[in-house]
Amino acid sequence: MVLEETDRLLACDHCRVRLYLTTEQHFSYLLPPAEGVSGEIFFAPYWRFKGMVFSCQGNEVSNKVADTSYLASELKCLPISLGVRPQALKLRFVSAQTPGSFLKTAVPLQQVIATVQNCVHPTDLPNVPPARCFHAFLGETVSAIYAPYFLQGSILHDAVLQRPVCTLAENGLKSLKVWSPPPEDRLRFIATLCPHCGWDLKGDKDSLVLMCGNCESAWQASASTLERVPFGTFPGGGADTIYLPFWRIKAPLEGIPLRSYADLIRMANLPKAIQRGWEEIVFHFWSPAFKIRPRAFLQTARAMTLAQPREIQEGLLPKGNVYPVTFAVREALEAIKVILAHIAVAKQHLIPLLPQLRIGPPEILLCYFAFTARPNELIQERLRLSIDRSTVQLGRKL
Numbered sequence: 490m491v492l493e494e495t496d497r498l499l500a501c502d503h504c505r506v507r508l509y510l511t512t513e514q515h516f517s518y519l520l521p522p523a524e525g526v527s528g529e530i531f532f533a534p535y536w537r538f539k540g541m542v543f544s545c546q547g548n549e550v551s552n553k554v555a556d557t558s559y560l561a562s563e564l565k566c567l568p569i570s571l572g573v574r575p576q577a578l579k580l581r582f583v584s585a586q587t588p589g590s591f592l593k594t595a596v597p598l599q600q601v602i603a604t605v606q607n608c609v610h611p612t613d614l615p616n617v618p619p620a621r622c623f624h625a626f627l628g629e630t631v632s633a634i635y636a637p638y639f640l641q642g643s644i645l646h647d648a649v650l651q652r653p654v655c656t657l658a659e660n661g662l663k664s665l666k667v668w669s670p671p672p673e674d675r676l677r678f679i680a681t682l683c684p685h686c687g688w689d690l691k692g693d694k695d696s697l698v699l700m701c702g703n704c705e706s707a708w709q710a711s712a713s714t715l716e717r718v719p720f721g722t723f724p725g726g727g728a729d730t731i732y733l734p735f736w737r738i739k740a741p742l743e744g745i746p747l748r749s750y751a752d753l754i755r756m757a758n759l760p761k762a763i764q765r766g767w768e769e770i771v772f773h774f775w776s777p778a779f780k781i782r783p784r785a786f787l788q789t790a791r792a793m794t795l796a797q798p799r800e801i802q803e804g805l806l807p808k809g810n811v812y813p814v815t816f817a818v819r820e821a822l823e824a825i826k827v828i829l830a831h832i833a834v835a836k837q838h839l840i841p842l843l844p845q846l847r848i849g850p851p852e853i854l855l856c857y858f859a860f861t862a863r864p865n866e867l868i869q870e871r872l873r874l875s876i877d878r879s880t881v882q883l884g885r886k887l
Contacts (some may be wrong), residue, residue: 495712498681507681507689509699511710515598515631516579516676520571522648523635527670530648531665534561534633535571535672536601539887540629541783541829545843546622548836551826552783554887555626557635562856563595564665566645566655567638575634576648582676589881591635592665598631625827627885628780628820632822639664675744677713686707686717695885696813698734698778698855705806707855719854722775725871726859732807733867733876734778734814735793735856736821739771741849742829744842748772750797757795758834767886774828776821778855781876781884787878790828796872798858807857818853826881853869 496508510516522530537558544551558571583591638646644664645654657665681690681699688703698718699710707718726732748754750770751763775793777786825841833839860876862866866876 496783497696498692509679509681509715511677511679511713515633517583517633517635519583519635520574520578520637520649521581523651524640526637526639526648526651527620528639528641529638531638531645532589532591533564533566533567533638534592534594534875535559535596535634536596537571537628537632539575539632540599541627541786541887542624543626543627543783543787544622544839545827545830545836547840550787550831552784552787552838559596559601559702561594561596561601561633564592564645564657566657567636568654571634571636574636578649580634583633584676588833590665594633594699602631606862609699612789615817623830624839626828627783627786627824630825633644634682641697643708652805653853656850657721679710679713684719690715690774695815697817698814700806700811702806705804707806709814718772719803720806721801721856722796722805722807723856723858725869726798726807726809727861731810731812731860731862731867732864733812733860733881735858736776736816736818736820737780737801737854737856738774738825738851739853740774740822740825740851743847744856745829745839745864747829753795753832756834757832758796770797772801774823774825776816776828778816778818778821779812779881780815782880782887784886785823785877785880787827787831788822789874791831792872792874794828794832795872798856798872801854801856809860811857812881814855818855822848822851844865 498507500507519532535558535866539556542553542555556573556576560569561565572737638645638654639648643657645657646652647654683690683704683706685706686701686704688701690699690701690708698707700707707720708715709718747756749768749772751767753772754761754763776790781789825848826846830836830840830843858869860869866878867881
């Protein structure tokens with residue numbers, strides 16, 4: 490089975506039922522060995538992290554894209570990273586029927602996560618104490634990838650390039666004997682039938698939310714079932730329209746006065762005179778529900794949050810070309826602190842509060858906005874918002 494790492498939908502060849510892939514923890518993949526490799530294949534484990542990194546310090550919110558892998562085997566003679574192989578080669582799911590010997594995972598996931606966080610910690614200002622810095626790793630895809638090797642004598646070879654990697658000492662040869670069957674198959678297959686009416690759910694292969702056109706409902710997968718997602722649509726649309734999804738989040742912030750539109754005017758220092766009634770207009774955070782480059786993510790989240798669109802028709806399913814939801818709601822909740830830092834004027838006072846900032850129970854709505862497609866950009870005319878088309882297209886590879 491050959492799928493992209495972000496693919497979640499596939500069709501059963503036997504019954505033609507579309508199935509949604511989910512797992513309790515993380516997905517496990519392998520790099521296929523080259524054709525013609527003979528002998529026993531040993532698969533060594535690596536942890537892979539892919540996503541957006543945001544670092545907040547002083548008056549700056551910096552960003553970058555991270556795609557890195559870390560060796561999780563006790564065989565330290567192996568390459569510490571897989572390099573560009575996860576991007577360049579087709580990954581295959583690991584199943585209980587996968588042939589080969591799987592080396593023991595000696596480095597726990599949490600340890601590697603801590604290493605990634607330390608590596609992305611802001612260092613541009615060495616005199617800034619850690620308490621005055623904040624960083625977030627958003628939209629990440631965490632997975633286990635197994636790289637193939639084979640043994641000739643005491644020399645371990647790369648089974649992809651068929652080249653020698655290292656000569657194993659006695660301890661290394663003993664490590665190869667401590668192998669296990671393929672990792673326990675944690676894949677779950679959920680039939681994409683609407684739990685409410687039984688109709689076929691629609692969505693792209695990498696979509697996190699599926700739509701039912703019969704009863705006009707939206708659903709997202711949990712570990713073993715489908716859960717309803719409240720949604721709405723911003724009025725508008727026409728020819729050459731594509732509907733982009735956004736998460737609207739209402740969440741109380743402990744110790745920070747940001748509950749109304751008037752509070753937003755003060756925090757962002759917008760050139761507006763606060764009018765009567767603005768203190769009663771509820772404030773919402775807005776986050777793209779699709780992956781885009783981190784700089785565009787900040788710009789779009791800021792523009793939507795400052796605009797505070799309020800004419801959402803809840804329960805209205807968009808008609809036409811709908812872009813898939815690829816940025817999970819849990820990621821949008823983690824993005825709140827980054828969005829807050831980006832819209833605030835007094836960043837030097839706010840950023841030190843972010844690591845300990847507690848966010849209350851959220852109220853979430855998935856909202857679709859009609860964007861007019863132009864050759865190089867997508868435009869939401871009523872909100873005067875423009876998004877580069879190329880950054881949206883590249884976002885599907887993040």
